[in-house]
Amino acid sequence: MSTERWIDIPDEVREILKLWRPTPLFRAHRLEEHLKTPAKIYYKYEGVSPAGSHKPNTAVAQAYYNMKEGIERIATETGAGQWGSALSMATNFFDLQCRVYMVRASFDQKPYRKSIMQVWGAECVASPSELTNAGRAILKEHPNTGGSLGIAISEAVEDAATHDNTNYALGSVLNHVLLHQTVEGLELKKQLDMVEEYPDVIYGCVGGGSNFPGMCFPFVPDKLKDKKEIRMVACEPAACPTLTKGLYAYDFGDTARLTPLLKMYTLGHDFIPPSIHAGGLRYHGDAPLLCNLVHDGVIEAQSFHQNEVFKAAVTFARTEGILPAPEASHALKPAIDDAVACKKTGEEKTIVISLSGHGHFDLSSYDAYFAGNLEDYEYPAELVKQSLAKIPKF
Amino acid sequence: MRSLKKVGFLINPVAGMGGAVGLKGTDGLAEEARRRGARPVAPRRAETALKELLGLDALFFTASGEMGEAALRRCGLEYQVVFQASEESGAEDTKEACRSFLDKGVALIIFCGGDGTARDVSRVIGSKIPIIGIPAGVKMHSGVFAISPQAAGELIREYLEGDLNARETEIVDVDEEKYRSGILDTKIYGIAATPYKPVLVQERKQIYASRDEDDFKLQIAIFASEFMRDGSAYILGAGTTTAKIAEVLGVEKTLLGVDVVKDGRVICLDASERDLLRILEEVGKAKIIISPIGAQGFVLGRGSQQISPKVLRKAGPENLIIVATPHKLKETPRLLVDTGDFDLDETISGRRQVICGYRIAQLKDVVASSNF
Numbered sequence: 001m002s003t004e005r006w007i008d009i010p011d012e013v014r015e016i017l018k019l020w021r022p023t024p025l026f027r028a029h030r031l032e033e034h035l036k037t038p039a040k041i042y043y044k045y046e047g048v049s050p051a052g053s054h055k056p057n058t059a060v061a062q063a064y065y066n067m068k069e070g071i072e073r074i075a076t077e078t079g080a081g082q083w084g085s086a087l088s089m090a091t092n093f094f095d096l097q098c099r100v101y102m103v104r105a106s107f108d109q110k111p112y113r114k115s116i117m118q119v120w121g122a123e124c125v126a127s128p129s130e131l132t133n134a135g136r137a138i139l140k141e142h143p144n145t146g147g148s149l150g151i152a153i154s155e156a157v158e159d160a161a162t163h164d165n166t167n168y169a170l171g172s173v174l175n176h177v178l179l180h181q182t183v184e185g186l187e188l189k190k191q192l193d194m195v196e197e198y199p200d201v202i203y204g205c206v207g208g209g210s211n212f213p214g215m216c217f218p219f220v221p222d223k224l225k226d227k228k229e230i231r232m233v234a235c236e237p238a239a240c241p242t243l244t245k246g247l248y249a250y251d252f253g254d255t256a257r258l259t260p261l262l263k264m265y266t267l268g269h270d271f272i273p274p275s276i277h278a279g280g281l282r283y284h285g286d287a288p289l290l291c292n293l294v295h296d297g298v299i300e301a302q303s304f305h306q307n308e309v310f311k312a313a314v315t316f317a318r319t320e321g322i323l324p325a326p327e328a329s330h331a332l333k334p335a336i337d338d339a340v341a342c343k344k345t346g347e348e349k350t351i352v353i354s355l356s357g358h359g360h361f362d363l364s365s366y367d368a369y370f371a372g373n374l375e376d377y378e379y380p381a382e383l384v385k386q387s388l389a390k391i392p393k394f
Numbered sequence: 395m396r397s398l399k400k401v402g403f404l405i406n407p408v409a410g411m412g413g414a415v416g417l418k419g420t421d422g423l424a425e426e427a428r429r430r431g432a433r434p435v436a437p438r439r440a441e442t443a444l445k446e447l448l449g450l451d452a453l454f455f456t457a458s459g460e461m462g463e464a465a466l467r468r469c470g471l472e473y474q475v476v477f478q479a480s481e482e483s484g485a486e487d488t489k490e491a492c493r494s495f496l497d498k499g500v501a502l503i504i505f506c507g508g509d510g511t512a513r514d515v516s517r518v519i520g521s522k523i524p525i526i527g528i529p530a531g532v533k534m535h536s537g538v539f540a541i542s543p544q545a546a547g548e549l550i551r552e553y554l555e556g557d558l559n560a561r562e563t564e565i566v567d568v569d570e571e572k573y574r575s576g577i578l579d580t581k582i583y584g585i586a587a588t589p590y591k592p593v594l595v596q597e598r599k600q601i602y603a604s605r606d607e608d609d610f611k612l613q614i615a616i617f618a619s620e621f622m623r624d625g626s627a628y629i630l631g632a633g634t635t636t637a638k639i640a641e642v643l644g645v646e647k648t649l650l651g652v653d654v655v656k657d658g659r660v661i662c663l664d665a666s667e668r669d670l671l672r673i674l675e676e677v678g679k680a681k682i683i684i685s686p687i688g689a690q691g692f693v694l695g696r697g698s699q700q701i702s703p704k705v706l707r708k709a710g711p712e713n714l715i716i717v718a719t720p721h722k723l724k725e726t727p728r729l730l731v732d733t734g735d736f737d738l739d740e741t742i743s744g745r746r747q748v749i750c751g752y753r754i755a756q757l758k759d760v761v762a763s764s765n766f
Contacts, residue, residue: 375756377755378755379754383621386621387617
């Protein structure tokens, strides 16, 4: 926590970030042409990091500060595998040990994530695992479960709590993570300045909420203080619609209720989202800072089904070349819709997409999409509301 | 040592004959069908399935002649005749043959026929041992039928090789007498166990096999038990998924009937249409929970016909809650409605939420079968 408005990035962290930062801001000329839109579409691409996503922005900082505190080992969880890979790389740079609890569904879907973590010297285990009480308890009740981020968090927290030399690290949700990610938005601002542009709208995907706030938060003061007209749209899956359908309340960050209570939009810490292909967006809650801004109407939220998201991803890959991660593609869907709508209005809107990662480990998901095997899951919000109505409040 | 699998096998030689000659079923009408020039179809379809089983370590117990023996002999499979079929074999022969199979301790019963044959088999076997139908009838609404004779062969092979599990499904049949005069009256006649291929939740082969179907039924039931606390009366349709809901609620349920639950208590067991209308009158508001039955994905118009257009209109189509396991949804690309009230079918049609897990739904197309 800090009361300072600005916190400098330590030199040792900068040295590493320099390996791939600043990340490029592209103008999506070919996509614009394909859509025949008067809108100007930009995307800031975090997939150029060695781990393939925005996650190293905070992983490097967290590994650095742990090293400074004399911590020898870090335990963490990972959903889609992006965070686990990023932290494995970061701990490797600072000579720390690392164990990653990876949600079983993703672990099976993307076996090469485990390999990449091993290359960077970390240990990756499928969660729920037999290594923790939390994991064993879940396995006893649901031996074939695909796991969830909530369960994996419980395991990693327990691991850290039961090893003296070990700290827990979280790749999303918490304030310090969002702080580390603001490097994205700060760069974006400068890059847009260079071409004398300012976004009318920024689209970004939200799982736990770190990449999207990282991109947007530097623009929030413009909107609040300088009354700039900018829309910031958080994009989430219809199967796990935390911001659009969740309850704004205090809830636990994990399934086993080990974390402090967080004030956030939540679908309930006991909710295990369906195994959609955007594994990184399967989280029951969201960053409290982001939730606060959504609650106050500063940031908007929208949800999308996976088939329409993959359709947008394919359009993007066929025009811009980059194969986007299913998570990141949640931002492509509304951005493309928006650009198409501009055809009617003739508006030369500046649309910015936060493209958080590449989809090179998600090709089996693309296969499933092409084979017509993706189900459109939905959260039965009305019935859930009905079932919560009679539950005693505390 | 060879571990021989013991399997019961029978054919209803006249199954399916009525179809081609416009009889909408062959129950009690084999003679008429023959007179109209129908030829047997079941033996050929049975053989198509049996050919998939060559080389399997299995011993078939069967009935004499065209009721099984002949097809097994033609396919070169190892068999023993344990039942002498009468010359004009009928429902009684099917049942007797099944009793003989039970005496032999078979692990699976394969039958070739339609819904009528499925009913006869299920009446003797219940869900004691798995049964599987090679489709050859005029009507095949029951969930025990494979989609084709080849698919039946594959399922049987994989089941006997130990790769598959069995699950419960409904035996459904139409009253042929009424059907011929234009009235569709379908009933659930029983629950049978049948082998099934576990549906892979997302991508075939690459991904983990889904959690067991029972696990999803339980998830659905727990969710239902939560939202059913809202004080409304709930009309529960027939089937194993709604039965699971009753089990979780700790209330009685007729497996094949429609029951009404309110505030965790049963207020009507095995309700008729009239009971339902009376209850709706009394309680004012009720919701209906139904699950697709059989193999075709009918949510309305087959099975629980007590939930009539009148009942549906009175409860309000918006109060219809459809529940189904992901496995079942995977098998039915769309859900069908056929209440007999075309406008109502149209109202219910469209993309609808189907509850398929704990606080999880899928969007599924519901189609009026008359439009299909």
